Amino acid sequence: xxxxxxxxxxxxxxxxxxxxxxxxxxxxxxxxxxxxxxxxxxxxxxxxxxxxxxxxxxxxxxxxxxxxxxxxxxxxxxxxxxxxxxxxxxxxxxxxxxxxxxxxxxxxxxxxxxxxxxxxxxxxxxxxxxxxxxxxxxxxxxxxxxxxxxxxxxxxxxxxxxxxxxxxxxxxxxxxxxxxxxxxxxxxxxxxxxxxxxxxxxxxxxxxxxxxxxxxxxxxxxxxxxxxxxxxxxxxxxxxxxxxxxxxxxxxxxxxxxxxxxxxxxxxxxxxxxxxxxxxxxxxxxxxxxxxxxxxxxxxxxxxxxxxxxxxxxxxxxxxxxxxxxxxxxxxxxxxxxxxxxxxxxxxxxxxxxxxxxxxxxxxxxxxxxxxxxxxxxxxxxxxxxxxxxxxxxxxxxxxxxxxxxxxxxxxxxxxxxxx
Ligand code: AMP
Numbered sequence: 001x002x003x004x005x006x007x008x009x010x011x012x013x014x015x016x017x018x019x020x021x022x023x024x025x026x027x028x029x030x031x032x033x034x035x036x037x038x039x040x041x042x043x044x045x046x047x048x049x050x051x052x053x054x055x056x057x058x059x060x061x062x063x064x065x066x067x068x069x070x071x072x073x074x075x076x077x078x079x080x081x082x083x084x085x086x087x088x089x090x091x092x093x094x095x096x097x098x099x100x101x102x103x104x105x106x107x108x109x110x111x112x113x114x115x116x117x118x119x120x121x122x123x124x125x126x127x128x129x130x131x132x133x134x135x136x137x138x139x140x141x142x143x144x145x146x147x148x149x150x151x152x153x154x155x156x157x158x159x160x161x162x163x164x165x166x167x168x169x170x171x172x173x174x175x176x177x178x179x180x181x182x183x184x185x186x187x188x189x190x191x192x193x194x195x196x197x198x199x200x201x202x203x204x205x206x207x208x209x210x211x212x213x214x215x216x217x218x219x220x221x222x223x224x225x226x227x228x229x230x231x232x233x234x235x236x237x238x239x240x241x242x243x244x245x246x247x248x249x250x251x252x253x254x255x256x257x258x259x260x261x262x263x264x265x266x267x268x269x270x271x272x273x274x275x276x277x278x279x280x281x282x283x284x285x286x287x288x289x290x291x292x293x294x295x296x297x298x299x300x301x302x303x304x305x306x307x308x309x310x311x312x313x314x315x316x317x318x319x320x321x322x323x324x325x326x327x328x329x330x331x332x333x334x335x336x337x338x339x340x341x342x343x344x345x346x347x348x349x350x351x352x353x354x355x356x357x358x359x360x361x362x363x364x365x366x367x368x369x370x371x372x373x374x375x376x377x378x379x380x381x382x383x384x385x386x387x388x389x390x391x392x393x394x395x396x397x398x399x400x401x402x403x404x405x406x407x408x409x410x411x412x413x414x415x416x417x418x419x420x
Pocket of ligand 1: 080111113121123125278279280281303306307
């Protein structure tokens with residue numbers, strides 16, 4: 001038997017309704033916030049991710065699915081959405097006729113990580129970006145969009161963690177200070193952090209290893225180094241969030257696993273998720289568009305994982321996602337009625353009523369059993385008698401009551417019964 005690739009899961013029919021519920025909620029909320037959907041390809045040139053996410057990040061240094069295609073070009077399955085959206089924004093001149101642009105995306109992502117609860121190799125992210133605004137209100141809008149999605153999915157147990165990682169003016173000073181401190185602590189760091197120290201010392205703050213956390217607990221804080229512009233921006237963002245009663249905690253170690261952030265960095269976490277507790281994360285990236293060859297354009301965005309959302313929702317409320325039911329099952333009492341069943345089912349489906357019938361030439365008894373198994377709300381049985389009398393009974397499977405309606409089934413008449 002050929003099985004699926006490690007860390008890549010089928011989303012089975014029993015789960016897809018939950019997925020549709022989450023995806024529909026994301027589409028609805030993004031539309032309420034007036035974001036427009038953008039869909040970018042799954043494959044991009046490898047250099048896009050190297051230049052944007054950063055060569056020293058975990059994603060680029062060890063997690064990307066990178067291949068040479070038949071033309072010997074290096075291509076990569078996208079590990080995150082922002083780089084691709086920025087590439088498309090530049091390539092398609094999206095921002096040129098409007099001062100600010102709000103985009104969102106739902107897509108599969110690929111990272112060759114060690115699979116575990118909440119960590120897959122193919123997973124799904126929802127992602128939103130605002131281009132063109134330096135205002136803290138844009139950061140706040142991105143954060144509020146995140147929390148609106150959670151709230152509309154019925155999630156209550158989530159926390160917002162906030163930080164500012166500075167900008168091109170103030171971060172180099174912080175980087176130097178960290179580098180000086182870390183160099184003296186080098187022997188206490190894990191080999192990976194020692195390696196990172198040389199190339200990107202801020203990454204050491206991102207380490208989840210106990211040794212690194214202990215060794216770096218007294219490092220200088222970024223707040224001591226922020227320039228006036230970053231400080232004001234961060235204060236204003238906090239004031240906006242307070243004004244809409246969105247609680248947050250500040251964690252000055254939050255640097256996020258990607259290199260392109262400037263100023264705001266944030267994460268939403270859930271205590272219901274175990275060790276992989278991040279529901280979503282994001283921040284401002286004012287330099288990325290120009291780094292990738294576009295006009296200097298400030299931007300802010302976030303990405304969240306759909307699998308993690310599902311885990312958190314299930315932990316909080318197993319019954320949140322109702323199964324969609326089949327409205328009507330039409331059974332045929334005899335073989336000669338099958339075509340009439342087919343025609344009526346077809347008309348009902350065309351009128352938007354979810355309808356099913358037997359495709360296996362089964363006995364009436366097993367068709368009725370099937371209607372039960374499928375949880376059909378209503379049952380109709382058509383036979384020669386019903387066809388000749390031009391009347392048929394529609395039975396409510398829950399109340400077990402029946403009403404007589406015309407055959408062929410009239411849409412207005414049946415709607416009065418099934419939409420009661
Ligand atoms: P990141 O792009 O790493 O900031 O991730 C954003 C969000 O995507 C995280 O908060 C998770 O919810 C989700 N995520 C990231 N990596 C994985 C993964 N390997 N498996 C499942 N979800 C993931």
